[in-house]
Amino acid sequence: MPIQVLISDPLSEDGIYPLQQATNIQIEVATGLNEDALLEKIKDFDALIVRSQTQVTRKVIEAAEKLKMIGRAGVGVDNIDLEAATEHGIIVVNAPDGNTNSAAEHTIAMLTALARKIPQAFNALKNGIWDRKTFIGVELKNKTLGIIGLGRIGAEVAARAKGQRMNVIAYDPFLTKEKAQKMGIDFGTVDDVIRAADFITVHTPLLKETKHLLNKEAFAAMKDGVQIINCARGGIIDEEALYDAIVSGKVAGAALDVFETEPFLDHKLLTLPQVIATPHLGASTVEAQESVAIDVSNDIVAFFNGDPVRNPVNLPSVSKDVLSKIEPFFDLSEKLGVFLSRMTNEAVEEINIKYAGELANYDVRALTRNTVKGILKRNLGSHVNDVNAKFMADRFGVKVNEHKTTTAKGFLHLITVELLTATTTHRVAGTLLNGLGARIVKVDDYVVDIVPEGHLLYIEHKDQPGAIGKVGTLLAMENINIATMQVGRSAAGGDAIMMLTVDNVVQPEEIERLIALEDIFAVKAIDL
Ligand SMILES: NC(=O)C1=CN([C@@H]2O[C@H](COP(=O)(O)OP(=O)(O)OC[C@H]3O[C@@H](n4cnc5c(N)ncnc54)[C@H](O)[C@@H]3O)[C@@H](O)[C@H]2O)C=CC1
Numbered sequence: 126m127p128i129q130v131l132i133s134d135p136l137s138e139d140g141i142y143p144l145q146q147a148t149n150i151q152i153e154v155a156t157g158l159n160e161d162a163l164l165e166k167i168k169d170f171d172a173l174i175v176r177s178q179t180q181v182t183r184k185v186i187e188a189a190e191k192l193k194m195i196g197r198a199g200v201g202v203d204n205i206d207l208e209a210a211t212e213h214g215i216i217v218v219n220a221p222d223g224n225t226n227s228a229a230e231h232t233i234a235m236l237t238a239l240a241r242k243i244p245q246a247f248n249a250l251k252n253g254i255w256d257r258k259t260f261i262g263v264e265l266k267n268k269t270l271g272i273i274g275l276g277r278i279g280a281e282v283a284a285r286a287k288g289q290r291m292n293v294i295a296y297d298p299f300l301t302k303e304k305a306q307k308m309g310i311d312f313g314t315v316d317d318v319i320r321a322a323d324f325i326t327v328h329t330p331l332l333k334e335t336k337h338l339l340n341k342e343a344f345a346a347m348k349d350g351v352q353i354i355n356c357a358r359g360g361i362i363d364e365e366a367l368y369d370a371i372v373s374g375k376v377a378g379a380a381l382d383v384f385e386t387e388p389f390l391d392h393k394l395l396t397l398p399q400v401i402a403t404p405h406l407g408a409s410t411v412e413a414q415e416s417v418a419i420d421v422s423n424d425i426v427a428f429f430n431g432d433p434v435r436n437p438v439n440l441p442s443v444s445k446d447v448l449s450k451i452e453p454f455f456d457l458s459e460k461l462g463v464f465l466s467r468m469t470n471e472a473v474e475e476i477n478i479k480y481a482g483e484l485a486n487y488d489v490r491a492l493t494r495n496t497v498k499g500i501l502k503r504n505l506g507s508h509v510n511d512v513n514a515k516f517m518a519d520r521f522g523v524k525v526n527e528h529k530t531t532t533a534k535g536f537l538h539l540i541t542v543e544l545l546t547a548t549t550t551h552r553v554a555g556t557l558l559n560g561l562g563a564r565i566v567k568v569d570d571y572v573v574d575i576v577p578e579g580h581l582l583y584i585e586h587k588d589q590p591g592a593i594g595k596v597g598t599l600l601a602m603e604n605i606n607i608a609t610m611q612v613g614r615s616a617a618g619g620d621a622i623m624m625l626t627v628d629n630v631v632q633p634e635e636i637e638r639l640i641a642l643e644d645i646f647a648v649k650a651i652d653l
């Protein structure tokens with residue numbers, strides 16, 4: 126029986142030739158299916174290829190009895206329930222490089238069209254109006270382009286904007302001063318970018334952290350007359366806030382390719398003359414479509430031939446033997462990474478992971494990948510997983526070192542993770558206690574005993590009478606219940622930390638209030 130591949134979104138005919146040539150593969154193209162039709166159809170297929178339209182929900186995955194692989198002919202996998210796919214052992218691959226150029230070119234096209242009001246002028250002309258007054262534009266030269274998210278596409282946009290003689294300022298959690306200097310651009314925080322830019326373009330994935338990154342407050346902080354471009358994902362910009370900012374005159378224009386809900390029709394943003402829009406066309410070129418289709422097709426052929434795939438998004442790859450020894454540490458190793466990632470906002474330069482005790486006898490690379498994933502996922506979200514964690518670290522120039530020693534100072538096993546940035550080093554150690562489960566036993570130089578679960582608060586403070594009380598009182602005022610609390614100090618009257626487990630998520634404004642307390646130096650909320 127040949128391998129059945131369903132293509133449920135429009136794909137380049139030329140790009141799928143690797144599938145057409147494979148003698149063991151049969152292809153069916155069925156685009157525009159609604160969920161019910163897809164639920165029915167998917168039952169018979171071994172592989173599914175999609176673009177951004179098809180919503181590969183948990184329900185679809187659960188109905189896909191034979192499905193072993195999903196190919197995303199493009200970058201964003203936010204239309205695929207990765208967790209469900211992984212749970213069901215379905216490998217997801219994407220094509221992260223094939224449409225970079227097209228998306229960057231589309232962004233520049235939108236930027237230029239926006240600055241010179243080309244769509245509006247063309248529209249008027251089509252309607253028989255020869256109007257040379259209304260459509261006065263602005264030059265790009267010497268203007269500042271703010272880029273939020275300097276990955277593949279963001280970096281290409283930066284290079285092209287420099288060609289337009291624009292100044293570029295960017296923010297990306299992986300952007301360091303050296304990298305920025307090499308690219309001939311400025312770098313700063315999101316706030317710096319927002320305040321400095323005449324045009325702002327976003328190129329991040331849509332994540333919890335990037336959802337409504339450009340919101341009411343962000344628009345208020347921008348220059349008057351700023352112009353906005355979104356060719357990344359709907360939802361990074363709060364569409365309501367954008368509408369208000371345009372109507373109030375704060376934002377002079379916006380060019381949108383992607384929307385919170387697609388298709389994007391009958392929306393009030395489209396009634397504004399300052400808004401130009403395309404229907405998610407960033408990757409819609411002959412070249413990009415051929416390239417992404419070739420990439421996923423090759424990966425599908427490779428996978429069903431038992432060969433390694435090039436662009437796995439969620440592929441687990443641990444031998445059964447090793448798995449039985451290290452599996453109990455999977456959750457802990459990732460949580461140590463997540464914990465550390467919350468302790469600094471600076472670009473990560475190096476990660477050292479030390480396995481002490483019995484663990485040192487095993488191949489722990491899968492745990493290392495898990496920890497690295499835990500660290501990187503703060504900024505990469507679903508773009509990073511155990512399979513591509515090491516690759517992502519390499520891509521962002523983050524060194525990952527694994528160390529082993531058979532002595533674990535009183536513990537049967539101990540995993541110590543160290544995270545280095547340009548100016549700071551943070552360390553956290555964890556273990557599994559026989560019958561008691563996972564514990565974090567050290568944070569920097571402080572000995573602790575924390576169950577790595579729920580909502581944690583890490584607070585640096587001065588060892589001073591009343592410091593703990595102030596924190597307790599403020600949290601009580603905010604109606605946040607403290608479940609557990611531990612303190613550690615370097616010396617009496619010196620630096621100290623509090624580690625609290627609380628019953629609710631601590632909101633950013635509550636953190637601000639804690640930081641404002643006397644003798645409190647740093648507060649980090651860590652959700653595990
Ligand atoms: N309109 C379209 O048709 C297309 C849209 N896209 C979308 O463009 C986006 C970017 O794609 P790529 O550049 O290929 O991805 P990438 O993974 O190479 O780059 C994303 C960058 O965003 C950064 N980032 C993550 N969180 C951030 C935050 N909070 N603030 C600032 N930066 C943050 C990451 O560090 C990374 O460098 C994706 O959402 C993708 O789906 C991609 C292709 C076509």
Ligand SMILES: O=C(O)C(=O)COP(=O)(O)O
Pocket residue numbers: 176177178198199200201202224405406407408409
């Ligand atoms: O690659 C991406 O992330 C895109 O947004 C492109 O989407 P599309 O394949 O054109 O539906």
